[in-house]
Amino acid sequence: MALRRHRLPRFWLGLTLGLVASGVGVAYWWERQLPQRLEQAAATGNLNACLRYSEQLEALRWLGDSAPKEQGHCRRLKAADLWHQRQWAQALRLQWQLVNSPAARPSDQRQLDRWVLELQHQSLDQFQQGNLKGALELLAPIGDDHNSAGNATGDSYKEIWNRNRLLMERSQKLVAQKRWWEALDALTRLDHPWWKGESRALKAKVQAGINALAGNDREHDGHGALPHTVPAAELDARVQAQIAKGLDEWAAFTAACKSLGGKVIEAGPETACQRP
Numbered sequence: 001m002a003l004r005r006h007r008l009p010r011f012w013l014g015l016t017l018g019l020v021a022s023g024v025g026v027a028y029w030w031e032r033q034l035p036q037r038l039e040q041a042a043a044t045g046n047l048n049a050c051l052r053y054s055e056q057l058e059a060l061r062w063l064g065d066s067a068p069k070e071q072g073h074c075r076r077l078k079a080a081d082l083w084h085q086r087q088w089a090q091a092l093r094l095q096w097q098l099v100n101s102p103a104a105r106p107s108d109q110r111q112l113d114r115w116v117l118e119l120q121h122q123s124l125d126q127f128q129q130g131n132l133k134g135a136l137e138l139l140a141p142i143g144d145d146h147n148s149a150g151n152a153t154g155d156s157y158k159e160i161w162n163r164n165r166l167l168m169e170r171s172q173k174l175v176a177q178k179r180w181w182e183a184l185d186a187l188t189r190l191d192h193p194w195w196k197g198e199s200r201a202l203k204a205k206v207q208a209g210i211n212a213l214a215g216n217d218r219e220h221d222g223h224g225a226l227p228h229t230v231p232a233a234e235l236d237a238r239v240q241a242q243i244a245k246g247l248d249e250w251a252a253f254t255a256a257c258k259s260l261g262g263k264v265i266e267a268g269p270e271t272a273c274q275r276p
Contacts, residue, residue, distance in 0.1 A: 048078075050074035050077075050078070051074055051075065051078055051094075069103055071101070071103050072098060072101060072102075072103025072104065072105070072108075073103075075094055075095075075097060075098040075101070075103070076098055076108065078094055079091045079092075079094040079095040079098060079111075082094065083115060088115075088119060088138070088141040089140070089141040091115065092112070092115060092116070092141050092142065095108065095111060095112045095115065096112065099112055116142050119138050119139065119141060119142055120139070120142070120144070120153070122138050123135045123136075123138035123139045123153070123157075126138060127157050127161075128192075128193045128194065129193075129194060130194030130195075130198075132157060132158070132161050135154070135157055136154045136157065136158075139152070139153055139154045140154075160191070160192055161192065164190050164191065164192040164195040165195070167186045167187070167189050167190055167195075168186075168187075168190065168195055168198065168199060168202075170186045171183045171186035171187045171199070171202060171206075172202065174186060175202060175205060175206060175209070178209060180206050180209040180210045180213070181210070181253065181272075183202075183206045183209075184203075184206050184207075184210070184249050184250055184253070185250050187199050187202065187203050187206060187250075188248050188249060188250035188251070189250075203249075206249075207249065210249075213232075230257065230260045230261070230262045230273050230274070230275055231260075234260055235256055235257065235260060235262075235273055238255075238256030238257075238259055238260060239252045239253050239256040240252075241256070242255045242256050253273070256273075257273035260273070260275075261275055262274055262275050263275070263276065
């Protein structure tokens with residue numbers, strides 16, 4: 001019995017060592033097979049298999065050689081394929097892995113930079129066309145749609161969008177009250193192409209309202225509390241002259257007021273041209 005007890009630990013130790021050695025041997029054998037399988041997958045264009053073999057080779061790198069050039073070739077092709085399918089995030093992730101691998105080339109970093117720049121340009125184009133959601137979605141794969149500091153490109157887009165939206169809403173309320181110059185002030189502060197386009201009809205209505213003002217109505221311009229104290233006829237003539245020079249309506253109003261010795265006075269929503 002004592003002899004059997006001594007033999008059992010040796011038996012289990014031997015069995016364990018044998019299994020470990022067998023496992024290492026299989027892993028080493030498979031690691032030897034992977035480069036050839038990876039090369040075949042790359043040659044036949046089987047990119048999914050090529051990537052799978054690449055990841056396995058990456059995991060077994062401790063056993064021997066570094067990843068072969070086929071690994072980089074496979075990632076390069078798959079990243080391009082994903083990019084053409086508009087799967088931006090996956091393409092960038094794979095390209096980033098390639099750039100940070102031993103198989104990377106200088107051209108791989110340049111390709112990554114080009115893709116990032118392309119997404120930025122596409123995002124700006126969508127934003128200018130009025131598609132804020134689409135613009136933010138394009139910035140998300142490069143992590144530029146939002147950050148905790150609030151200084152990402154997407155944060156800037158949202159700030160510009162909300163400011164223009166509020167100006168548009170304010171101008172609509174002022175038009176309803178026939179406060180034409182104040183409405184014009186709000187409209188001329190719009191600085192986003194899409195919102196400017198949306199404001200054209202309202203701006204035409206404001207201009208018609210200004211043109212329709214006459215006599216005492218023109219002097220008060222619906223302000224009541226802030227009447228113009230420069231001659232209304234002269235002010236209007238100067239405004240039209242400035243517009244003819246290429247200035248927008250609000251800039252023309254400001255310049256005309258100044259040329260007549262007046263000063264643009266703003267008190268909350270009220271605006272008028274007054275002399276000291």
